[in-house]
Amino acid sequence: MPNAHAAVDYREKEFPMTSKDFERIADLAGRYTGIVLGEHKHDMVYGRIARRVRKLNLSSFTAYLDFLEANLQQELSNFINVITTNLTSFFRENHHFDFLYKTVLAEVKRKNHATKRVRIWSAGCSTGMEPYSIAMTLIKFGIPADWDVKILATDLDSDVLDKARTAVYSVNEVDGLAEGVVKNYFQRGGTGKEVRVKERVSQFVHFKRLNLLENWPMKGPFDFIFCRNVVIYFDKPTQKILFDRYAELLSVGGYLFIGHSENLHGISDRFENLGNTVYRKIR
Ligand SMILES: C[S@@+](CC[C@H](N)C(=O)[O-])C[C@H]1O[C@@H](n2cnc3c(N)ncnc32)[C@H](O)[C@@H]1O
Structure with a gap:
């Protein structure tokens, strides 16, 4: 056979x-x-x-x-x-950005009123479209200008990080976006075939090479973490270790966003499932 x-x-x-x-x-x-x-x-x-x-x-x-x-x-x-497989896009799984805009950011603004500090992690950020989409959502929400907001964006693949840092994309890569989004957050590149994420967006995002299997230098706490379409390539024991480590670094009530074909069922009991692959840390 x-x-x-x-x-x-x-x-x-x-x-x-x-x-x-x-x-x-x-x-x-x-x-x-x-x-x-x-x-x-x-x-x-x-x-x-x-x-x-x-x-x-x-x-x-x-x-x-x-x-x-x-x-x-x-x-x-x-x-x-x-x-590594690096497939990504701007506002991929758009319901996450809707939820961020409508629910999470208002809550973070209330909760962090005294510190005026917001910490976000895009783990497995690929070419940067995910963290830049988060930054665009922060701007749309109207995060106050005097707040200290940082999006840490990490990946293991140094080639995708090099591209992410340039913040330059082909016009095809922004093709499906609404005209207003392109106008507000991108500027045209010299050849007309490229666009660049505007500085008012990219200023929030800090790219670092990080292997999720190794030590993490960050202390947290993060208000929310995106780790989408990354653990799907890992085995269950590795996923379990990873999600426990995310729970350690999230603030209580902090959110975890995972990919459309991933779930925490039988893997971690430290989160409640809010549906649509959004989880909230409960312990
Ligand atoms: C399919 S992309 C997902 C990109 C983005 N999160 C999204 O959903 O659009 C998966 C990313 O995970 C990264 N990755 C895979 N193994 C990793 C590891 N051990 N540590 C850090 N990043 C890893 C890959 O390099 C790749 O860029």
Whole structure:
């Protein structure tokens, strides 16, 4: 009985990739990123790692893996950058931004009246569209100008962070946004094919490289955390550790936003489920 793995004939591909190669890749990905690469990811893995094999002028996946293991310091970040999936968009899962605007920000404003301080974390922020969307929502809400507001935006992939820091996007990437949003929060780039997030938005966002599996230097507390479409790639024990750590860093009553296909059921009892993948810390 052929399995899914055997259905792909790598002998016809540009470089050979053996099942031992795939196991080594999956092992390294799990160890350094938490990302679980199941059997069904063979084609995806092939396409992504082939880019590195080609770039380094190597002749096989085995040669690449030997190179990677012998030169971890030099090659690991390239390996990580091709392994991560960075799909994102402005105002993705827009109901979260609605909820932020209508409920969370008014509450935060009341609660933090004395300190005038707001701390937000976008964990797994990819190319920055998520934290910039949060910043746009803060401006739309009318967060007072004299408040100390910071959005920490972190990711493991250094390439997406480089793009995020430029705050420059192609016009296609803002295509689906309402005209008013584009006008208010973006300025046209020189070629006409690009736009840049305005400084009044980007001033709130601070990008840092951070591996969610490692130590976190931040002390918190955060008023809310977005960690959307990130843990879906991790196994359940890793998810459990992560959500407990988020609970530690959130203020009591703080909010956690997760991705549309993720949930905390049977994973963490430190949050109440408010529906629509929004959770609130209860202990
Ligand atoms: C699919 S994107 C989600 C982007 C955004 N949160 C959204 O929902 O639009 C997942 C991001 O998680 C990041 N990521 C994966 N493993 C990570 C880890 N161990 N630590 C930090 N970030 C990680 C990836 O680099 C990627 O940019």
